[in-house]
Amino acid sequence: MLEVIDLHKAYGRHEVLRGVSLAVRPGTIHGLIGANGAGKTTLINCLYGLEAGFGGTVRAAGAQNSVREITGLVPYEPYFYPRLTGREYVTFCLQARGKAVPDLQGWNQLLELPLDQYANEYSAGMKKKLALLAVLVQDFQFLILDEPFNGLDLEANLLLKEILKRLRDRGTGLLLTSHILGTLTEVADEASVLVAGQVQRHYTAAEFGTLEADLLAALHGEKLTHLRTLL
Amino acid sequence: MSSSKARERTPTVAYLLLRLWLLGRLAREVGAVRLVLLLPFVIMSVGQGLAIATVHPWGRWAVPLLVAWLLLSVHRRRSDYRFLATTAPGFKTWLAWEYALLALPVVGVLLVRQAVGAAVLLLVLAPLVAWGAPGGEDRASRRRWRSPFRSEAFEWVSGMRATYGLWLWPVLVGLAGWQRASPLAPLAALLVWLLVVLACYGTAEPASMLAVAGHSPAQFLRRRLVLGLGCAAATAVPFWLLLGSGLAGWGAALAVAVVWLALVALLIVAKYAFYPNETHFRMTQSLVLSIALLLLGNPIYPVLLLVAAIGLPWQAQRRLRQTIGDASGEHATHA
Numbered sequence: 001m002l003e004v005i006d007l008h009k010a011y012g013r014h015e016v017l018r019g020v021s022l023a024v025r026p027g028t029i030h031g032l033i034g035a036n037g038a039g040k041t042t043l044i045n046c047l048y049g050l051e052a053g054f055g056g057t058v059r060a061a062g063a064q065n066s067v068r069e070i071t072g073l074v075p076y077e078p079y080f081y082p083r084l085t086g087r088e089y090v091t092f093c094l095q096a097r098g099k100a101v102p103d104l105q106g107w108n109q110l111l112e113l114p115l116d117q118y119a120n121e122y123s124a125g126m127k128k129k130l131a132l133l134a135v136l137v138q139d140f141q142f143l144i145l146d147e148p149f150n151g152l153d154l155e156a157n158l159l160l161k162e163i164l165k166r167l168r169d170r171g172t173g174l175l176l177t178s179h180i181l182g183t184l185t186e187v188a189d190e191a192s193v194l195v196a197g198q199v200q201r202h203y204t205a206a207e208f209g210t211l212e213a214d215l216l217a218a219l220h221g222e223k224l225t226h227l228r229t230l231l
Numbered sequence: 232m233s234s235s236k237a238r239e240r241t242p243t244v245a246y247l248l249l250r251l252w253l254l255g256r257l258a259r260e261v262g263a264v265r266l267v268l269l270l271p272f273v274i275m276s277v278g279q280g281l282a283i284a285t286v287h288p289w290g291r292w293a294v295p296l297l298v299a300w301l302l303l304s305v306h307r308r309r310s311d312y313r314f315l316a317t318t319a320p321g322f323k324t325w326l327a328w329e330y331a332l333l334a335l336p337v338v339g340v341l342l343v344r345q346a347v348g349a350a351v352l353l354l355v356l357a358p359l360v361a362w363g364a365p366g367g368e369d370r371a372s373r374r375r376w377r378s379p380f381r382s383e384a385f386e387w388v389s390g391m392r393a394t395y396g397l398w399l400w401p402v403l404v405g406l407a408g409w410q411r412a413s414p415l416a417p418l419a420a421l422l423v424w425l426l427v428v429l430a431c432y433g434t435a436e437p438a439s440m441l442a443v444a445g446h447s448p449a450q451f452l453r454r455r456l457v458l459g460l461g462c463a464a465a466t467a468v469p470f471w472l473l474l475g476s477g478l479a480g481w482g483a484a485l486a487v488a489v490v491w492l493a494l495v496a497l498l499i500v501a502k503y504a505f506y507p508n509e510t511h512f513r514m515t516q517s518l519v520l521s522i523a524l525l526l527l528g529n530p531i532y533p534v535l536l537l538v539a540a541i542g543l544p545w546q547a548q549r550r551l552r553q554t555i556g557d558a559s560g561e562h563a564t565h566a
Binding site for chain 2: 048049050066068069073075078079081082083084088092093095096097098
């Protein structure tokens with residue numbers, strides 16, 4: 001289990017995370033919901049060890065390995081070296097962790113990427129799929145996906161949802177952020193709502209029915225009152 | 232890259248081969264003719280610089296510090312740092328190997344010049360650079376104040392942060408002032424400061440930043456030149472004053488100032504002449520700097536510099552016309 005307990009992170013005097021706690025269990029999809037600037041990416045970076053100087057505990061409970069060793073990350077904006085093909089990118093990602101390079105054909109029949117073209121010339125959606133391919137072939141115990149649906153078309157979106165569900169079913173734990181609330185609640189088993197650096201509430205799948213109304217009230221309380229006067 | 236042998240590579244070897252592979256591809260794009268023209272100049276000017284530095288007992292010890300600082304300024308501007316941290320937990324060892332290998336030619340020269348202590352120091356310092364914090368990690372900067380200067384002179388703001396230029400500048404002024412009895416001290420300080428300025432103009436900003444400005448290529452280039460030369464002149468004034476008030480005299484100081492500013496202008500123009508290919512424009516900037524340093528060595532060098540002074544502005548406007556045109560087109564499509 002990936003666990004974050006009472007996490008605090010500040011940049012100078014600006015506190016970005018204030019006592020955040022959450023857990024990602026094996027075989028579950030945990031959604032992380034929040035407006036821009038709520039602290040989602042900072043939380044992911046702290047969890048993955050990309051940020052230092054935070055307070056609280058981050059651990060891969062029940063495992064001897066560090067979070068980064070057993071967890072794959074697809075960042076919001078994946079980086080690609082110029083003049084590196086998609087195939088070379090995936091090969092390097094595997095070699096970087098000392099793993100054998102499998103035949104990519106099977107996965108690529110699903111993702112349909114032009115693997116022999118330069119990756120930095122891919123479209124935004126293709127880049128996201130390539131970064132995803134690089135973690136899918138590594139068989140991680142946990143995956144952290146920051147806005148994985150961004151830039152994907154309808155077909156890819158549907159396919160990704162199915163991939164995530166199947167990963168969950170075979171025991172992978174997933175932490176997922178998305179601005180698309182409907183997509184997130186369709187696949188997630190539980191969700192944490194992050195507002196101004198604090199977890200406002202944890203939701204189980206059974207409680208997702210009230211999530212949208214709660215979010216509207218939390219993010220746009222005053223605007224809602226104003227809207228009622230207009231419409 | 233995709234051969235079966237690739238599967239057996241250790242992560243460090245895989246990373247170093249990847250860097251070599253990418254460098255080869257970028258060099259191929261630069262072209263064999265340009266490389267044949269460029270590399271001898273760079274090797275000669277660096278070799279000459281090292282030969283001069285290692286003659287002086289202080290100069291010997293300055294070489295490892297200067298090389299380590301150059302590596303650190305490159306390290307702090309790495310665009311792949313976050314990717315490497317995400318891709319593998321042990322990536323800093325790879326970077327340590329990379330920096331040690333990059334420093335090896337200089338270590339070799341130091342050994343040949345019998346500066347064993349300085350060579351050992353460089354071998355120790357170069358890998359340590361890998362553990363330096365990259366510029367982007369300085370997150371306190373996220374909350375820094377905004378100003379028209381910061382958004383306009385972005386090269387200087389990020390360049391100073393990456394090279395620790397704001398710390399280096401008073402040190403250089405202090406050293407040049409301390410040793411002002413010799414005109415070489417302000418000259419050497421100006422040369423080091425030119426390397427800082429070069430680092431400021433070694434990164435390509437996103438194309439959208441060129442288009443957003445909304446100027447014609449000539450206007451855009453003029454604006455970058457006026458701002459760049461203004462910043463460069465403002466920071467170089469103490470060195471010129473030290474030079475003028477010393478043995479060299481005001482006439483020599485004025486001549487040095489003009490040549491130094493002309494070089495800065497060429498470095499800025501070279502960036503946009505081959506924008507956005509960073510390898511390409513960094514190599515051209517190195518070529519310009521090398522020729523300028525070797526200027527008196529051969530009658531062909533002033534001619535080459537003249538060709539660069541005429542050709543680069545023309546090429547920069549041509550490239551900017553393509554880029555700004557492309558970027559504007561992109562905006563129109565999205566809109």
